[in-house]
Amino acid sequence: VASATRRELVGRGALFGGLSVAAASAAGLRRTTAALARTDSDGRVLERAVGLEQTAVFVYEAARRSGGLRPALSSAFNLFANQGREHVARLTLELERLGGTPPPAPARVADVPGLGPALAGGRRTILEFAVAREESIVAAYHRAQRDLLDPKLMQATASMMANAGQHLAALRVGLGEDAVPNAFETGQHR
Amino acid sequence: VVVGARRRATRRTFLRGAGITLAAGASGFAAGCGGDDSPPPAKTGPADVEVLNVLLDREYTEVAAWRRGIPLLRGGTRALGRQFLDQEREHAAALVRAIEDLGGTPNKPRTRYTAPPLPNQYAFLAFVKGFENVVIGGYIDALPQLSDPQLRALAASILTTEAEHVSLLLAALGEPRVPEAFVSGKEE
Numbered sequence: 001v002a003s004a005t006r007r008e009l010v011g012r013g014a015l016f017g018g019l020s021v022a023a024a025s026a027a028g029l030r031r032t033t034a035a036l037a038r039t040d041s042d043g044r045v046l047e048r049a050v051g052l053e054q055t056a057v058f059v060y061e062a063a064r065r066s067g068g069l070r071p072a073l074s075s076a077f078n079l080f081a082n083q084g085r086e087h088v089a090r091l092t093l094e095l096e097r098l099g100g101t102p103p104p105a106p107a108r109v110a111d112v113p114g115l116g117p118a119l120a121g122g123r124r125t126i127l128e129f130a131v132a133r134e135e136s137i138v139a140a141y142h143r144a145q146r147d148l149l150d151p152k153l154m155q156a157t158a159s160m161m162a163n164a165g166q167h168l169a170a171l172r173v174g175l176g177e178d179a180v181p182n183a184f185e186t187g188q189h190r
Numbered sequence: 191v192v193v194g195a196r197r198r199a200t201r202r203t204f205l206r207g208a209g210i211t212l213a214a215g216a217s218g219f220a221a222g223c224g225g226d227d228s229p230p231p232a233k234t235g236p237a238d239v240e241v242l243n244v245l246l247d248r249e250y251t252e253v254a255a256w257r258r259g260i261p262l263l264r265g266g267t268r269a270l271g272r273q274f275l276d277q278e279r280e281h282a283a284a285l286v287r288a289i290e291d292l293g294g295t296p297n298k299p300r301t302r303y304t305a306p307p308l309p310n311q312y313a314f315l316a317f318v319k320g321f322e323n324v325v326i327g328g329y330i331d332a333l334p335q336l337s338d339p340q341l342r343a344l345a346a347s348i349l350t351t352e353a354e355h356v357s358l359l360l361a362a363l364g365e366p367r368v369p370e371a372f373v374s375g376k377e378e
Contacts, residue, residue, distance in 0.1 A: 151334030
């Protein structure tokens with residue numbers, strides 16, 4: 001009886017041990033899968049945001065190089081480009097932490113659809129083009145709040161969204177428009 | 191420095207009067223980004239209601255502040271103040287709707303808000319700019335606590351509008367209108 005009991009116990013132990021290992025493996029697998037999904041989802045959001053910020057930086061720099069801006073506007077564009085670079089640096093750091101790679105930045109005016117005609121059109125068309133870029137950035141960060149899974153990335157992108165909103169307000173003033181036309185800034189007012 | 195300390199003190203006084211604790215508001219935003227040890231977003235509706243009611247109390251306080259300050263404003267600044275007041279009311283209304291949609295009970299505005307002495311336009315603009323920053327910080331703190339992605343998007347759209355308000359208030363105060371790349375609601 002003692003031997004049978006021991007065999008039973010060993011058997012049960014093996015069974016429970018096996019189940020425990022299987023359960024632990026399944027839980028581990030679920031955790032890994034969830035972590036990979038989270039990384040993949042957040043990575044896609046960051047990759048898109050880096051691309052938009054890089055384009056905005058390029059637009060501001062191209063506008064300054066065009067020589068058609070008054071000193072005050074050129075100075076504002078320089079500030080906005082520098083702040084955009086800070087966003088690119090932060091987003092790139094986070095993207096690389098997730099194993100991603102930032103997209104290539106625009107290198108020529110032709111790389112940004114519509115930029116050439118905007119630069120040729122003068123101050124107003126340049127400002128309107130910049131507004132459209134900032135709106136697309138705000139809209140992307142707004143969407144990101146639904147898609148991001150990492151809480152700290154939610155906060156970081158919201159702080160960049162708010163900064164893009166401030167750029168927008170300043171650009172709208174430059175265009176003689178209402179600086180804050182809507183109580184809910186989503187980047188999709190036009 | 192003394193003037194700055196005095197302004198901070200008056201803001202604290204006002205917030206205390208409004209039943210708002212600064213420690214729960216503007217100071218919690220971490221400048222660094224994601225780590226794997228980040229807490230997951232909250233999972234329950236009631237938690238969302240609680241978070242939204244805190245934000246709603248701040249919007250009510252903003253409405254009270256603007257109502258108090260608009261008579262001090264002149265010309266275009268007064269028109270701007272009226273516009274911002276309307277937008278703060280829209281924020282409050284949206285939060286009330288969101289709370290009700292979750293089956294919660296939205297907080298009511300207080301019957302009385304205690305304000306510090308605000309002798310002129312400049313004093314009011316400096317004060318309200320500071321409070322708008324507190325509100326921004328509150329929204330940024332709240333984002334990871336909101337389990338519903340749509341509510342996070344709503345909060346982000348409101349805080350971005352508040353940041354636009356701050357930018358125009360800074361300009362009215364003669365300060366740089368876009369002082370930092372990462373808007374945290376923290377004031378130096």
